[in-house]
Amino acid sequence: MLHNLPTVTKLIKLLQQVPYLASKNLFRVTSYFLQMDQKHLQQFCTILQEANQQVLHCSVCFVWKERDRQCTFCDNHRRIQDLVCVVESWHDMLAIEKTGAYDGVYHVLTGVICPLDGIGPDDLTIEPLVARVVTHNVTEIILATNQTPEGEATATYIAKKIKDKNIKISCLARGIPVGSSLESIDRVTVYKAIAERRPF
Amino acid sequence: MLHNLPTVTKLIKLLQQVPYLASKNLFRVTSYFLQMDQKHLQQFCTILQEANQQVLHCSVCFVWKERDRQCTFCDNHRRIQDLVCVVESWHDMLAIEKTGAYDGVYHVLTGVICPLDGIGPDDLTIEPLVARVVTHNVTEIILATNQTPEGEATATYIAKKIKDKNIKISCLARGIPVGSSLESIDRVTVYKAIAERRPF
Numbered sequence: 446m447l448h449n450l451p452t453v454t455k456l457i458k459l460l461q462q463v464p465y466l467a468s469k470n471l472f473r474v475t476s477y478f479l480q481m482d483q484k485h486l487q488q489f490c491t492i493l494q495e496a497n498q499q500v501l502h503c504s505v506c507f508v509w510k511e512r513d514r515q516c517t518f519c520d521n522h523r524r525i526q527d528l529v530c531v532v533e534s535w536h537d538m539l540a541i542e543k544t545g546a547y548d549g550v551y552h553v554l555t556g557v558i559c560p561l562d563g564i565g566p567d568d569l570t571i572e573p574l575v576a577r578v579v580t581h582n583v584t585e586i587i588l589a590t591n592q593t594p595e596g597e598a599t600a601t602y603i604a605k606k607i608k609d610k611n612i613k614i615s616c617l618a619r620g621i622p623v624g625s626s627l628e629s630i631d632r633v634t635v636y637k638a639i640a641e642r643r644p645f
Numbered sequence: 646m647l648h649n650l651p652t653v654t655k656l657i658k659l660l661q662q663v664p665y666l667a668s669k670n671l672f673r674v675t676s677y678f679l680q681m682d683q684k685h686l687q688q689f690c691t692i693l694q695e696a697n698q699q700v701l702h703c704s705v706c707f708v709w710k711e712r713d714r715q716c717t718f719c720d721n722h723r724r725i726q727d728l729v730c731v732v733e734s735w736h737d738m739l740a741i742e743k744t745g746a747y748d749g750v751y752h753v754l755t756g757v758i759c760p761l762d763g764i765g766p767d768d769l770t771i772e773p774l775v776a777r778v779v780t781h782n783v784t785e786i787i788l789a790t791n792q793t794p795e796g797e798a799t800a801t802y803i804a805k806k807i808k809d810k811n812i813k814i815s816c817l818a819r820g821i822p823v824g825s826s827l828e829s830i831d832r833v834t835v836y837k838a839i840a841e842r843r844p845f
Contacts, residue, residue, distance in 0.1 A: 446742045449717040453709060456696040459689060464673050470665035472736035477664050478693055479700050479709060486697050489659060490690035493678055496656040497686050500679050509653060509679060517649040536672035542646045 453479070505577060507553040507570045509535055518550040525549045530587040531574065531603060533557055533596060541589065549587070552577065557595040558602060571603060578610050585613040592619070618643075653679070705777065707753040707770045709735055718750040725749045730787040731774065731803060733757055733796060741789065749787070752777065757795040758802060771803060778810050785813040792819070818843075 447454050457475055460466055466474055478486070500509050503516040506529075510516045518524050528549030532538045538551050554569045566572075577583065588603060590596035604614050620638040621630055647654050657675055660666055666674055678686070700709050703716040706729075710716045718724050728749030732738045738751050754769045766772075777783065788803060790796035804814050820838040821830055 446717075446739060449714055450700070450709060450711055452696045452699040452711055455692055459692050464677050465670035466666075466674075472739055473664050473734075474666075476709075476735050479697060481697060483694075483697060486694060490693065492655055492659050493690065494683075494686060496652045496679060497681060497683060499652040500650070509650060509676075511650055511652055514649055517646075534673075535676050539646060539672055 502553070502555075505573075505581075506551050507555060507573070508538060508551055523548070527582055527584040528587070529574075529577070529583050529585070530589050531600075532589050533591060533599075537589065537591070549585075554590070554599065557590060557593070557599045559595045566602060569599070571606065574603065575606050575610075578607055578612060583612055585615065588614065588616045702753070702755075705773075705781075706751050707755060707773070708738060708751055723748070727782055727784040728787070729774075729777070729781075729783050729785070730789050731800075732789050733791060733799075737789065737791070749785075754790070754799065757790060757793070757799045759795045766802060769799070771806065774803065775806050775810075778807055778812060783812055785815065788814065788816045 447457070453475065456478065457471060460471055460474055460478075481489070499512050501512060502508070503510045503519055505519045506516060508516065508518060515521075519526075525548055529552050530538075530541060530547060530549055531552045531554060532541065533554050533556065535553055538553060541547050541551075552570065552574050554571065554574075556564055556569050558564060558566055558569065578586070586603075586607060588600040590600045600616065607614065619634070619641055621627065621634065627635060647657070653675065656678065657671060660671055660674055660678075681689070699712050701712060702708070703710045703719055705719045706716065708716065708718060715721075719726075725748055729752050730738075730741060730747060730749055731752045731754060732741065733754050733756065735753055738753060741747050741751075752770065752774050754771065754774075756764055756769050758764060758766055758769065778786070786803075786807060788800040790800045800816065807814065819834070819841060821827065821834065827835060
């Protein structure tokens with residue numbers, strides 16, 4: 446089918462590495478790039494490279510920041526600097542930011558501990574987090590990793606590391622999502638919602 | 646949220662134009678490009694541009710072909726050259742090729758007639774198709790546009806254009822998908838399956 450199109454095959458292999466391009470869409474995206482006019486594609490590549498060079502992790506909270514600008518959180522006096530929410534990734538952070546309910550700062554782990562993928566604690570930003578707790582006089586840490594085995598293990602690891610620092614450690618509430626009926630929710634979530642019930 | 650990240654905003658706007666990058670994945674894809682190492686990104690851009698320049702539409706069937714290679718279909722004597730399947734796009738063609746059941750050639754329309762989007766018959770490859778019917782002694786045309794209002798309208802338009810050429814015009818069978826139960830299929834499909842029933 447693609448045996449006579451080596452350049453297209455190369456492009457498809459490249460696009461397959463981009464996360465979340467489901468295989469059905471892969472060919473559509475390939476077509477999109479093939480029929481893009483040359484000037485537009487040149488511009489596309491320039492912006493990609495510019496962003497790649499211009500954007501880096503903040504050295505304190507590891508959220509993306511522009512090379513010549515201040516960090517949106519660490520250098521913002523309107524955010525509570527001693528309340529740190531620990532998230533796995535930048536897009537998890539965006540999900541919390543969208544609520545508008547949080548006015549502390551963040552700490553992006555850039556992943557989770559996953560021995561099967563060869564990712565240990567040293568590959569994440571846990572050491573800088575522990576150091577930050579001391580140097581920045583943090584009073585509360587919210588562990589907001591996802592409820593996967595890896596996410597939970599990472600949270601437990603971090604909690605252990607900072608438990609002697611004598612600060613408050615909390616995590617996100619678990620329970621029935623807003624607007625859902627009990628009937629449609631899985632057993633474990635209902636179990637957790639009962640076990641961790643709150644005063645009305 | 647992104648007000649302090651103009652370069653990232655620019656990149657996100659660019660990626661939003663790529664089809665089928667749902668908004669949830671957009672931030673993950675953005676992260677992917679931001680943390681890609683510079684050498685790898687350079688390679689990514691090179692392959693994109695190479696493919697864009699190297700690959701063009703076959704001038705007869707409008708399937709993608711490499712600049713310095715023959716067309717997979719038109720120049721392949723194993724394919725029946727007088728049986729032409731008309732499809733909307735390259736990826737629709739791939740869907741038919743995957744079945745392995747078709748050994749004719751194709752004609753890619755590169756879209757459908759859609760007045761709301763300003764796409765008329767002249768923006769598609771309908772004129773070349775009509776010319777091809779004559780010059781290539783085509784004996785049968787299979788209209789395999791999708792069953793959308795636009796797809797059906799395009800098929801009707803093409804059928805009208807070539808009906809005086811005295812060739813067989815067919816279209817894909819409509820009915821119950823293989824493996825489905827009647828109960829789970831929509832009413833219109835069941836209706837069509839009864840109306841267009843075949844001998845057992």
